[in-house]
Amino acid sequence: MTASGSGDAGPAAAPGLWQQRVPGPQxxxxxxxxxxxxxxxxxxxxxxxxxxxxGGGFDARLSDVLAGVAVIALAIARLARPVRLITATLAAVLLGGWLVIAPFLLDYGFGADSTSATVNDVVVGVNLVGLALLGYLDAQSRLEAGGAPR
Structure with a gap:
C-alpha cells in the first residue's frame, strides 16, 4: 500500500523463492x-x-514428544499468519525426515517393545513429508497461475 492508500505500489519485481508468501491457508x-x-x-x-x-540410546518417548511439540508449533504458525511457503515446507520436511531416521539413528531397536515406536515414527514421518510436499506443490501451482489460494 502506498502513502496515498491506493494499494497500488507500482510494478514490483517478482519475489524470490525465499520471500514468497502464500496468502491464506493452503x-x-x-x-x-x-x-x-x-x-x-x-x-x-x-x-x-x-x-x-x-535400545541403548535415546528415549523414543522423549523424541516423539519433542517432535510433536515442534510439529504443533509449525501448525500453529501456519494458522496464525501466512508462513513463507518454502519455510513451512522445509520445516515440515525436516521434522518428517527426523522422524524417519530417528529410530535408526537413536537405536530404538526392533524388540517387541520398541517396534511400535519405530513403525509410528516412520509412518508419521513419511506422511508428514508427503503432506508438506503436496501442500507446497498445490500452493506453488496457484502462485504460478496467478490465482489466489483457495
Whole structure:
C-alpha cells in the first residue's frame, strides 16, 4: 500500500523463492489441520502405546514428544499468519525426515517393545513429508497461475 492508500505500489519485481508468501491457508487449511493432528498424535502415542525400553540410546518417548511439540508449533504458525511457503515446507520436511531416521539413528531397536515406536515414527514421518510436499506443490501451482489460494 502506498502513502496515498491506493494499494497500488507500482510494478514490483517478482519475489524470490525465499520471500514468497502464500496468502491464506493452503489446501483450505487441510495441510495445517492434518499437520496439527500429526503433532497431537506424536505426543499422545507414547502414552497410549507401550514403547518399552528402546535400545541403548535415546528415549523414543522423549523424541516423539519433542517432535510433536515442534510439529504443533509449525501448525500453529501456519494458522496464525501466512508462513513463507518454502519455510513451512522445509520445516515440515525436516521434522518428517527426523522422524524417519530417528529410530535408526537413536537405536530404538526392533524388540517387541520398541517396534511400535519405530513403525509410528516412520509412518508419521513419511506422511508428514508427503503432506508438506503436496501442500507446497498445490500452493506453488496457484502462485504460478496467478490465482489466489483457495
Amino acid at each position: 489446501l483450505p487449511g487441510l495441510v495445517t489441520g492434518i499437520t496439527l493432528m500429526f503433532g497431537l498424535w506424536l505426543i499422545l502415542a507414547p502414552v497410549w502405546w507401550t514403547y518399552g525400553t528402546t
